Amino acid sequence: MTAQLIDGKALARSMEAKLAERIRALPRKPVLAVLLVGEDPASRVYVRNKVLACERTGIESRSVHLPETATEEDVIRQVRAWNEDPTVDGILVQLPLPRGIDAQRVIETVALEKDVDGFHVGSAGALMTGREGFRPCTPSGVMEMLESIGYELRGKHALVIGRSNIVGKPMAMMLLEKDATVTVAHSRTPNTKELALAADVIVAAAGRADLVTADMVKPGAVVIDVGMNRRPDGRLCGDVADDVRDAAGWLTPVPGGVGPMTIAMLLVNTVRSAEMRLGAK
Numbered sequence: 707m708t709a710q711l712i713d714g715k716a717l718a719r720s721m722e723a724k725l726a727e728r729i730r731a732l733p734r735k736p737v738l739a740v741l742l743v744g745e746d747p748a749s750r751v752y753v754r755n756k757v758l759a760c761e762r763t764g765i766e767s768r769s770v771h772l773p774e775t776a777t778e779e780d781v782i783r784q785v786r787a788w789n790e791d792p793t794v795d796g797i798l799v800q801l802p803l804p805r806g807i808d809a810q811r812v813i814e815t816v817a818l819e820k821d822v823d824g825f826h827v828g829s830a831g832a833l834m835t836g837r838e839g840f841r842p843c844t845p846s847g848v849m850e851m852l853e854s855i856g857y858e859l860r861g862k863h864a865l866v867i868g869r870s871n872i873v874g875k876p877m878a879m880m881l882l883e884k885d886a887t888v889t890v891a892h893s894r895t896p897n898t899k900e901l902a903l904a905a906d907v908i909v910a911a912a913g914r915a916d917l918v919t920a921d922m923v924k925p926g927a928v929v930i931d932v933g934m935n936r937r938p939d940g941r942l943c944g945d946v947a948d949d950v951r952d953a954a955g956w957l958t959p960v961p962g963g964v965g966p967m968t969i970a971m972l973l974v975n976t977v978r979s980a981e982m983r984l985g986a987k
């Protein structure tokens with residue numbers, strides 16, 4: 707069996723086109739404020755890709771780049787200024803932040819109604835309790851990908867590998883909300899292979915290349931690769947080994963899978979925020 711690929715880039719582009727229509731119906735452009743602190747090269751790429759996606763869609767982005775030497779107070783001051791600016795719909799603080807800055811404190815400073823990354827404890831609590839709120843972009847993008855192939859999660863076994871606040875934990879909640887039976891494995895789980903072999907859906911989000919291999923995958927399973935790793939030769943790869951293509955029924959590629967969907971969902975959250983602020987929804 708060769709897995710069918712779920713083309714995240716194509717799905718992201720089609721979502722952008724739909725968003726562009728919603729934006730045209732608004733009295734002004736939605737505004738996304740983007741804060742980058744320091745010189746992390748990957749973060750610079752991601753921020754640039756977010757700004758470009760905004761441009762394609764008709765969202766105005768306002769980026770501020772603070773130096774590596776910026777203090778926690780500098781970062782918080784900028785976030786507060788955007789909180790108070792009624793023309794800003796969404797606030798994004800690119801992670802990771804430089805050492806010495808308490809990322810959680812910064813995130814908690816973002817106004818809940820502008821938390822388009824969905825990382826605020828209030829947004830996390832809303833997801834946990836099934837209430838309306840902004841949801842983290844990567845797991846939301848995964849849910850869109852599953853929906854795009856018409857996958858019915860009810861009663862299925864889903865294994866999430868990784869327990870981060872931005873991917874693993876919210877991913878488990880979203881799968882649970884769709885009536886999947888959800889297991890979360892992590893670096894201290896002794897029997898991840900056994901759990902994986904029983905899973906209909908595997909979401910690999912541990913940040914380790916070749917973590918999921920073909921011998922761990924039930925034939926025909928859906929394998930979602932959230933990993934973003936570099937091989938020694940510089941090539942980008944996910945957490946899922948190449949040979950999984952021969953075992954899985956569906957597979958998301960890296961690059962071109964979950965990554966572009968993460969950015970698309972950020973745009974979705976920003977447009978939704980603007981619609982709420984402008985009374986359109």
Ligand SMILES: Nc1nc2c(c(=O)[nH]1)N[C@@H](CN(C=O)c1ccc(C(=O)N[C@@H](CCC(=O)O)C(=O)O)cc1)CN2
Nearest residue numbers: 752799800801802823843961962963964965966968969
């Ligand atoms: N404030 C946030 N910080 C971080 C988030 C986030 O959602 N909000 N997630 C990740 C990084 N990330 C977005 O910020 C992100 C990573 C990768 C991609 C992506 O499209 N990747 C491409 C490949 C890009 C490359 O060549 O390097 C792909 O998969 O095709 C999008 C978003 C951590 N920080």
Ligand SMILES: [Mg+2]
Nearest residue numbers: 868869892893
């Ligand atoms: Mg882990």
